[in-house]
Amino acid sequence: MKTTERSTARRPRAGEVRLEGQPVSSGVAIGHAAIAHDPDPPPIDTTRRDCDPAHERARLHEAITRSTAQLRRLHDRLALLPEDGQVEIGSLLEVYRRMLGPSRLRRGIEARLGHGMLAEAAVQLETEALAAFMLSPPGRPAPEGEDAVAARRRAGEFREIGRRLVRNLSGTPYRSFSAIPDGAILVAEQLRPADAALIDPSRIAAVVTEEGGSTGHTAILLRALGIPAVLATHGLLARIGRRTRLVVDGTTGQVILRPSTRTAAAARVAVAAYARERQALGRLRRLPARLSSGEVLTLQANLEIPAELPMIAQSGAAGIGLLRSEFLFMNAGTLPDEARQESLYRPLIEAMSGDPVTIRVVDWGSEKNSDALAQAGIGAGSDVNPALGVRGIRLLLRHRALLETQFAAILRAATAGPVRVLLPMVSSPAELHAAREVYARVGRRLRRKGVDIPDPLPPLGIMIETPAAALMADVLAQEAEFLAIGTNDLTMYTLAADRAATDVAGLYDPLHPAVLRLVRLAADAGLRQRRPVSLCGEMASDPLAVPLMVGLGVRSFSMHASAVPHVKRAVRAAAMDDCRRMACRALEAADGPEVSAMLMAYAATLRHAGDG
Numbered sequence: 001m002k003t004t005e006r007s008t009a010r011r012p013r014a015g016e017v018r019l020e021g022q023p024v025s026s027g028v029a030i031g032h033a034a035i036a037h038d039p040d041p042p043p044i045d046t047t048r049r050d051c052d053p054a055h056e057r058a059r060l061h062e063a064i065t066r067s068t069a070q071l072r073r074l075h076d077r078l079a080l081l082p083e084d085g086q087v088e089i090g091s092l093l094e095v096y097r098r099m100l101g102p103s104r105l106r107r108g109i110e111a112r113l114g115h116g117m118l119a120e121a122a123v124q125l126e127t128e129a130l131a132a133f134m135l136s137p138p139g140r141p142a143p144e145g146e147d148a149v150a151a152r153r154r155a156g157e158f159r160e161i162g163r164r165l166v167r168n169l170s171g172t173p174y175r176s177f178s179a180i181p182d183g184a185i186l187v188a189e190q191l192r193p194a195d196a197a198l199i200d201p202s203r204i205a206a207v208v209t210e211e212g213g214s215t216g217h218t219a220i221l222l223r224a225l226g227i228p229a230v231l232a233t234h235g236l237l238a239r240i241g242r243r244t245r246l247v248v249d250g251t252t253g254q255v256i257l258r259p260s261t262r263t264a265a266a267a268r269v270a271v272a273a274y275a276r277e278r279q280a281l282g283r284l285r286r287l288p289a290r291l292s293s294g295e296v297l298t299l300q301a302n303l304e305i306p307a308e309l310p311m312i313a314q315s316g317a318a319g320i321g322l323l324r325s326e327f328l329f330m331n332a333g334t335l336p337d338e339a340r341q342e343s344l345y346r347p348l349i350e351a352m353s354g355d356p357v358t359i360r361v362v363d364w365g366s367e368k369n370s371d372a373l374a375q376a377g378i379g380a381g382s383d384v385n386p387a388l389g390v391r392g393i394r395l396l397l398r399h400r401a402l403l404e405t406q407f408a409a410i411l412r413a414a415t416a417g418p419v420r421v422l423l424p425m426v427s428s429p430a431e432l433h434a435a436r437e438v439y440a441r442v443g444r445r446l447r448r449k450g451v452d453i454p455d456p457l458p459p460l461g462i463m464i465e466t467p468a469a470a471l472m473a474d475v476l477a478q479e480a481e482f483l484a485i486g487t488n489d490l491t492m493y494t495l496a497a498d499r500a501a502t503d504v505a506g507l508y509d510p511l512h513p514a515v516l517r518l519v520r521l522a523a524d525a526g527l528r529q530r531r532p533v534s535l536c537g538e539m540a541s542d543p544l545a546v547p548l549m550v551g552l553g554v555r556s557f558s559m560h561a562s563a564v565p566h567v568k569r570a571v572r573a574a575a576m577d578d579c580r581r582m583a584c585r586a587l588e589a590a591d592g593p594e595v596s597a598m599l600m601a602y603a604a605t606l607r608h609a610g611d612g
């Protein structure tokens with residue numbers, strides 16, 4: 001397969017053209033397009049049933065052997081990639097390798113060969129059937145939200161391994177990126193995840209594709225490799241001609257074809273500014289989160305899915321401040337048992353190499369839900385107003401076996417490194433008390449069985465996500481060993497504005513003084529009872545809001561990994577006196593916009609003072 005500058009059938013129009021795609025990996029690049037095509041394999045006859053099963057089986061096995069060898073070669077190239085790319089691509093290659101082994105996919109293909117099908121047809125039909133099953137499991141509602149994202153990814157994995165087998169069966173070669181000139185922008189109709197393993201990030205300036213989305217493996221891989229990328233840029237290929245010059249903005253999703261002299265000059269300035277910004281943020285990674293007045297804060301990362309781990313490692317986060325364990329139950333047909341849960345927690349704890357990991361037991365109910373739990377008869381009972389119904393700790397205390405299994409798995413995994421256990425959606429001391437009894441009982445049971453678990457048990461803390469918990473924080477802090485303020489839900493419940501509803505989005509404002517007063521109460525309670533307090537809602541990712549939270553008494557924050565350097569920069573520029581002054585004014589403000597204006601004015605006085 002060749003990689004060429006392609007002239008399209010339609011003569012491209014001269015002059016600058018601006019297209020919008022999905023921004024998936026930030027950074028700006030300017031360069032010439034190098035268009036990569038994959039030759040199509042010949043059409044497959046899926047109707048034949050007269051093939052010799054033994055012959056087709058032999059062909060299939062040969063294609064599997066060849067595919068396995070190709071994956072091994074891709075694996076061997078991993079050492080050339082940046083560390084986070086290695087982890088992401090390595091685990092994807094492992095998924096493919098397992099599919100080629102004694103898998104459900106293999107069994108399905110072989111069964112079809114038994115009916116006299118051509119090997120190519122058996123592979124195509126079986127991988128398509130498994131992908132369709134993932135996307136809409138029969139007898140169950142189609143996955144939504146995060147589950148739908150994971151289902152699409154899994155379906156993509158089946159299709160990808162199917163395409164590889166069909167190529168090897170039909171002898172159709174893969175594209176190679178080796179002919180792409182240095183500094184070119186790779187343009188393709190679609191980029192498969194395995195292609196990312198072939199991309200040398202030091203040679204390719206950016207990637208733009210006509211198809212794809214921001215949540216698939218390809219997007220994750222491109223982010224891991226740090227290549228500016230825009231996917232799903234509709235109309236791209238039809239407009240590109242030979243030697244087309246492009247500007248790609250992976251932050252906004254803008255792709256500019258044939259930039260004018262002025263646009264190109266502006267893009268060059270943006271490229272240089274982005275490089276300086278990355279360097280400055282990179283330097284921050286090893287620096288402490290110290291205010292300009294000397295006080296040191298703790299900045300940690302939130303983890304929703306294990307794939308975020310490499311990003312967390314890169315971010316300079318001092319541990320995981322909120323591990324949302326919901327991923328264990330997503331896409332699961334059955335409830336994961338104790339051993340399975342432990343096997344998922346342990347590598348995450350080990351990967352943090354001694355930095356603490358706070359694991360929150362599952363917070364189902366409200367807008368979050370799981371097939372596995374529904375099938376096990378564990379559902380949020382009330383559909384009148386799910387956010388005010390059985391969710392978080394309420395659900396777990398009604399289904400104690402679920403809570404016990406989670407506690408046991410966490411305790412077993414806790415020998416791998418420092419762990420804390422967090423309870424979601426607590427609204428009364430009785431809930432904490434009941435959960436603590438279960439926790440202690442699980443600990444005693446494991447010890448009796450001779451299982452190695454930490455002694456004393458890891459700290460058990462609570463989320464402050466309801467106004468009740470914030471108002472009662474001093475009482476709760478007598479029994480909770482730490483407090484984690486969840487401003488996402490705290491804002492929703494305080495302002496009676498659903499966090500997911502667009503029609504009240506204007507009312508949902510974490511900077512509303514009512515929310516700030518509750519944060520202050522929780523922070524004060526922690527201080528008085530000598531309990532650590534952290535803040536792990538989205539607000540912790542906002543470099544403008546964090547100095548204000550510091551002024552309210554919070555010293556530890558957990559945020560999306562990519563926000564860590566930005567927040568650190570803001571923190572290093574801020575002085576404690578200013579933070580406290582802002583907090584006093586914010587608590588007396590009339591509304592959120594007034595607070596927001598004050599924060600912006602403060603940030604303007606400090607911009608970039610914290611670099612270096």
Ligand code: PEP
Binds near residue numbers: 322485487488489
């Ligand atoms: C919160 O409510 O602020 C929080 C961190 O929990 P989640 O967003 O998972 O509900």
Ligand code: MG
Binds near residue numbers: 465486488489
């Ligand atoms: Mg919450």
